[in-house]
Amino acid sequence: MNRAISVLVLPFLVVIAVIVAASVYIVDVREKALVLRFGEVVEVRENPGLGIKVPFIDSVVRYDARILGLPTRPMEVTPLDDRRLVVDAFARWQVLDAQKLYQATEGRGLPRAQERLDSIINDVIRRVLGSVPSTTVLSDDRTALMNRIRDGARGEAEALGIRVIDVRLTRTDLPEQNLTATYARMRAEREREAADEIARGGEAAQRVRAAADRTVVELTSEARKRAEVVRGEADARRNAIYADAFGRDPEFFAFTRSMTSYERALKGENSSLVIKPDGEFFDYLRNDGSDRANPVPTPAPAAPSASAEPATGAAAEDTVAPTETTREGEPLGASSGVTLTPMPEALSSPPQQEPAVPAN
Template identity: 65%
Template structure:
């Protein structure tokens, strides 16, 4: 009976010791095994693991990708136009031993503070090397990649990896908005005036070319018309000459009849000439009868 009373507490103590020696590593985390504050083991594989009871302790860290939104900061690009910028970073712990040595017992909270400083410094360095138009453009991917690479190099000493950095806002300070917008408007108006001037110049060139083409075409048409008219007159005169050669008297008679018809039209036609004018030869001569 005495032995039974001794075995039961011993079994309970042994079970408690066994339970304190075992721990489970979740697939979403990494575990450090510490002995008197010194790193003795790193457990990254999910499953059951063991430690020395009452001597060793464990510290759990996230193995997932973590987010870090930064506070808005003012930066001065290459053209001295101040901008308000904030960013969003994603990071993860890659080296537990270095991470523990860098941040100590404060863990991820201390890492966030140090990463925030690293990312802000990287943003200022990269955006300070380009004009504000590049920062405010639609395609900022090259800038964000440069910020990420610079922050990744600096954060390697913390045992973490900066996976990505995204600029979430790039605005002008409120006190500079009115003057900046006025300057931008003036620049756009100047560009518009230049474009209008170039358009008017081009229009004048086109109009001058069109006018020159019209003159050339009109001159060519008139020349061709004069040539055709001259050829027609020559042909007409040839016909007249041929008709005159065949019967001069009859030719003169028909020409006089045509002249009478054109001049003696109905109406108030008046003609003033001498009675013995040659115009009426065929009206008064025997040949007219």
């Protein structure tokens, strides 16, 4: 009897356990749940805990209540200046109304919700970035743009029962073909700037080189001019000395010139010399010309002073400053900074003596 009762009770207990298990569900703190009956929402559970439903009739649909991430697909956008860019973004979102999300996605769950949200965010990104120039999109501070995208996506996602928390632009690049052209243009620009710098450097170097060459020519010309002036003044002084010597004693000057001519003419290398023996060339071989000489009178020595110390050597010899001048009346060498060395008084021009008048 007891065995029969046990056989009957055990299946009953199993059935009751299955019914209880089918009528009880648990909502986690990280979830939001919907109780569906024949496809219609009969209960929304957002608080965690134990719930009861009609077994085998009601079903429970769960949605993740945490903040979720959604990376968007890379897409090409055209900013206001018609410069194409490749942009992608990353969104943070959360299920705000599970019932509205279930109805908007027709019960397909979070994958369908992510597809709808991705489409919304892409449309908002195209609309917002198309209203600004590319420089604004490529700038470092894009907070205002991202806030506009977030606000636009948030307004459209509310119909899905989703709350968009944040949208961030992760990449803003040029397309591959545009990127290659941009790099080529940048390279050409840098090469042009380098060529300009090289040209300016060459121009500056040429100016410096030309200035240096001109300075060399000017300094050389000035030095050559001063040398010619000094040489000319020296020649003038030499000629003046020759002229003065000739004027002081023409006979002695003729004698010395004749001796020089003899020295140059009567050398062993000369093969022959044909000349009249009684010609003027041999005058000084026949007569030394002493009877025609006009010697320089010897100046009388000055009386020694009692207070003066005796002088010896070259220090005691009186000197006379040269008085030769140029055609302009300036001392020789003055224009070139040259001072003529004083010469002994014995070599200076003697005072001109007036010829004696014979007495009647």
